[in-house]
Amino acid sequence: MPKYFLFNPYCELSVAKNARNYTPNKQFKVLSNDLSTLPVWLFGDKVFIINEYGVKNRWSNQLKKLFNKDVSFLSLKQLQNKVIEKKSFLVWGNSIDFVEYFSKKPYEIRGINEWTLSDRALYHREIGYKILDYIINLKREFYISKSLKGSFYSSEIEVLEAFEKTFDKFSNGVVFKLPFSASGRGLLLLKKKEMNQAIESWIESGISVHNSILVEPWLDKLMDFSLLYDFNEKGIEFLGVTVFDASSTGQYGGSLLGDYKKIMPEEISDVISVLANDLMQAFKRTNEYNYHKGKLGVDAMIIRSDDGTLKVHPCVEVNARHTMGHITLGLRKAVHDPNRSRWVITTKNQIEDFHQFEKEMSEKYPCKMKNYKLESGFFPLVDVNLVSQYYAYLIADKE
Secondary structure, eight states, X not given: OOEEEEOOTTHHHHHHXXXXXXXXXXXXXXXXHHTTTGGGGGOSSOEEEEOXXXXXXXXXXXXXXXXXXXXXXXXXXXXXXXXXXXXXXXXXXXXXXXXXXXXXXXXXXXXXOOOOHHXXXXXXXXXXXXXHHHHHTTOOTTBOOGGGOOEEESSHHHHHXXXXXXXXXXXXXXXXXXXXXXXXXSEEEEOSSOOXXXXXXXXXXXXXXXXXXXXEEOOOEEEEXXXXXXXXXXXXXXXXXXXXXXXXXXXXXXXXXXXXXXXXXXXXXXXXHHHHHHHHHHHHTOGGGGGOOEEEEEEEEEEEOTTSOEEEEEEEEEEOSOOHHHHHHHHHTTBSOGGGEEEEEEETTTOSOHHHHHHHHHXXXXXXXXXXXXXXXXXXXXXXXXXSSEEEEEEXXXX
């Protein structure tokens, strides 16, 4: 049975505002369009990607040489009056506006459930902190200690006091996080023990929308990685681990496709299987996750402690939705040697002219395929003629 997929990376904002008729801002509209083709790699069978502007035939034909699956692109208008069962209609992240929009005419999506408080709770960082608490309380020597955790505060005065105290203990800096946020959004990193009106306004605005703010010490990060799961009729299925690139504020920049055991320090890679199982047990013991169905990703990281030893932060955040890590798992199947391959998301801030960049990369790293897999070279993951601010590509080094 074919799948239909809608890419809505603004789902956390819709949930934060609890808005049934949420309209994403211009930035998120651009992001949704520019990277709307990436979810192709979540599927192994026939898929319809919902994309307002479609794609050019030239790029679509190139995609089929690598994807080797039946993929089509539909606009929202083309979706109208098409009878689809909910189990076949998937979305990046479930949200109140998605439920409201597609449960009405002219759409015929059968089986969309009502939005509940349980759905909303899964997006709150405090629920993810329940997972973190469970794992830290196991007191395994390779996990961070309780002292490196943050706390949630519901007033501006409490946040400012926590900022002062945290900075006194951790000179690297302090990070504020909005509870309904993820993937580098809703974060404010402060490297100096200074406060001003702009920061205070950010705190005030955050509390008014989210009711609290998470205050954490800024840790000495060595590496970001994610653990991917699928909550399905069989239970909780562990899918794999990816090592990814993120900016200082957590913005996703792509991922290595190789085996984490060949990327991570050995003393850490040896304990990842333990972490994967600890997370599964934590989910089973946390009531909120009894309601979740579908994909889920946990962001974690390797840090360097004050004594120089490496530790695992086992749960930086939980994303109860599809993630870029799940896309990474799909892209692994599209290359001959994942250990020589990576994929990248970049922006206009980094590359001024996407057309020129694609032309130069295609010439410098000619694409070589074998049996519908990338053997070496450069392969664009988006249609350069339809993007404006974001661009993504896959590249495999020669042996």
